Amino acid sequence: MIVGIDLGTTHSLVGAYSESGSRLFPNALGDVLTPSVVSVDGSTVLVGQAARERLISHPHHTVASFKRWMGTARETRLGDRSFRPEELSALVLRSLLADAEAALGEKIEEAVISVPAYFSDAQRKATRTAGELAGVRVERLINEPTAAALAYGLQNRDGEGRFLVFDLGGGTFDVSILECFENVFEVHASAGDNFLGxxxxxxxxxxxxxxxxxxxxxxxxxxxxxxxxxxxxxxxxxxxxxxxxxxxxxxxxxxxxxxxxxxxxxxxxxPLVQRMRTPIERAMRDAKLQPSQLDEIVLVGGASRMPLVARLVSRMFGRLPLRHVNPDQAIALGASVAAGLKSRDAKLEEIILTDVCPYTLGTQIARRDPNGQIHTGFFHPIILRNSTVPVSREDQFFPMHDNQQKLTIDIFQGENPLVANNIKLGEITVDLDKRRQTDENGVTVRFTYDINGLLQVEVTEHASKRRHELLLEQNPGLMTPEEIRARLAALAELKVHPREQQENIAVLARAERLYEEFLHERERLQEWIMHFRAILDTQDNTLIARQRGQFVEALDALEAQA
Structure with a gap:
């Protein structure tokens, strides 16, 4: 079984494609939105609403917004151990998979996970690693704006159409321009800001x-x-x-x-609104389109509900955007369609999804000024951003000096003219024949970027025809296969509260949070907590369910007074 997952900064959702279309699965609390929050309670890990309640009562044991750290080696201390972003995301994925398996009654073996269109190579690989740590295969990542377009059923419109998808979530902002024709979804341009939400x-x-x-x-x-x-x-x-x-x-x-x-x-x-304008203008410029050439503007992401967002879009494009699909659910619904396509569901007409390389890929070169002085550190693009993938491009390079013994091909990702301001992904060093002149010691460098985000670099020496190859599966900050195995074993030892206990855990966490907030109600809240814990000790599920309902009503009434 393949499911579609929206692994969000603020909330995450899971769904699948069925006879009636995309279906989202509720968590143990009956909500399809699961907060992307992790908390450590002694030797036990909490995920979701119960963890979110503990952001206030146990701030040093709880973490949120860790999606922003994907692709880095940052670790967060919770309790007596540290977690990488991939591990925290894996714990959220495990919770979502448990909800899906409870609803479907079968084991989930594979998932299609949505990622921001502007996620880098390292961030995409970290997302795949999170899936591996959660126990599922993640062969396919789908860009969030593309998933949103599938949720809106834009592929079912008559004729061709060009659409701009504006996705403002809790932690990231994406804009993508897509064209639909004859069941083909072609992405023309993507831009965004991974630290704006x-x-x-x-x-x-x-x-x-x-x-x-x-x-x-x-x-x-x-x-x-x-x-x-x-x-x-x-x-x-x-x-x-x-x-x-x-x-x-x-x-x-x-x-x-x-x-x-x-x-x-x-x-x-x-100032934040102005930051949103820049990626929109960049995407329109890269796609070589004017606002009048777009057929629809689609708003998704929970933060897109803010009136200032609709005003920005209306001013820039001179029309009202589409918002009839729940912005919190659109990406998950689209990811579920993508999961149905991957499993070749007979109810879905075949749709071809194309993607683009979100960043420019290139190498470092040196330049000689009119006085003969050599200046190093310049970025030379080979694959331009927003090139449709898979894509393969090559260029030729020569050493700066006669009788040069080595030539280093550095591999960078970014948009800055100086490599110091871009991200280094790797390098290949070639031994040259020092007896040759510069024009005889050249190399051809080919970059190949595939739909799974893998970059292959080939260097061929002109004189000897020798080939050197580097497959960039690992980026700085990512875990090695050995580290993944070690972290997987460590995660397996963690205790996670059974799904059937989540409602009880969440209501207790909520009561503890209210105890922190309401100084003058502490005695009453403490009595309620003590009474509910005593009911839990009876292990009488009928009594527990009845008492939990009364407990929730009492907490609702208390918060309503605030």
């Missing part, structure tokens, strides 16, 4: 609150800071449907009353 707009509110109330963020206790972010996230959502949103909360023993209107929020967030 709903979390950054939340940071704007946090900063405004602290400035208005003369608070220093570092001085706020971790628990109170987590509570502030949670309350401001709710306020940010309110701004989508009301002119003014108020906030009242206690910090450091003092009560603060604050409010903000949508107009001021838009003004404070203007």
């Amino acid at each position: 709903g979390e950054d707009f939340l940071d704007v509110l946090v900063e405004a609150f602290c400035q208005d109330n003369h608070l220093r963020q570092p001085a706020i206790l971790a628990q109170e800071y987590g509570q502030l972010r949670r309350r401001l996230e709710l306020l940010k959502r309110e701004l989508g449907g009301t002119a003014v949103a108020p906030l009242q909360m206690a910090i450091g023993g003092r009560d603060y009353v604050w409010s903000i209107d949508e107009e001021r929020f838009a003004r404070l967030a203007e």
Whole structure:
């Protein structure tokens, strides 16, 4: 069985393609959205809503937004051990797979996972590694905007069409321009910002609150800071449907009353809005299109609900965007279609999905100025960004000096004219015949980039015809196969709460979070927690379910008073 997964910065979802179309699977709490949060509780790992509740009550044992660290060697300390981003993502994937298996009644062996279109080679490989650590094959990654287009069924429109998909999630921003014709989805251009999303707009509110109330963020206790972010996230959502949103909360023993209107929020967030314009303009320029040549604009991603996003798109393209598919679910629904295509579901008409290389790939060269001085460190592109993959390009290079003994072909990824500002992926060193002149000691360098994100570099010496080859399967910061095996064994030793206990864990975590927030209700909350733990000890599932329902109602009423 193949499932489609949206592994998001804020929330993650899993689904599959069935006779009635894409179907998303709920988690143990009955919600299709699973928070991408991991928490360590003693020797046990929590994932999802229960972990999210602990962001406030146990901030040093809980982590979120780790998708932004994919492709790096960054480690996060939780409890008595450290986790890499791939491992944290793998724990979320395991939770999603357990939900899918509970719904389908069969083992999941393969997954199609969506990734931001602007994810680098290293980030894509890290996502595959996360799947491997979670116990599934990930042969296919699908770009999030392409998945969104599948969810909208743009391939079913009559005739040809060009579409711009605007995807603003919790942590990343993508824009892709696609063309659909005769069941072919061709991506013409992708651009984006891997560090721009709903979390950054939340940071704007946090900063405004602290400035208005003369608070220093570092001085706020971790628990109170987590509570502030949670309350401001709710306020940010309110701004989508009301002119003014108020906030009242206690910090450091003092009560603060604050409010903000949508107009001021838009003004404070203007620098972020301008950052969104740049990738849009780059994608349009790379695709060589004018706004009038686009048939539709599609908005996806939870953060795209903000009114300032719709205003930006309307101003830039002179029309209202499509938003009739739930923006939180669109990518997962499309990934499920892609999973159905990969499994060759008979109910799906064959669709060909093309992709592009998101970054320029090239090598380092030296240049000689008019005075004969040699200057090194310049980037020479070989495969340009937004080239349709698979793609193969070659160029010729020569040594700078006669009788040169070695020639190093450095492999870089990026858009800067200087290699120092790009990412080095690897190198090949060629031994030259020092008896030859520069024009006799040349090499042909061929870069080949395939649909799975693998880059193959071949260097052929002109004189001897000897070939040198490098397959870039590993990037700096990624785990080696040996490290993956070791981390896989370590993850297998972790205790994960059984799925059937998730509802009980989540309600207790919520009660503990409210205990942190409501200073004057602590005694009552403590009694409720003690009583519910006693009910759990009875192991009477009927009694537990009834008491849990009453517990949730009491917590809802308490929060409604805030």
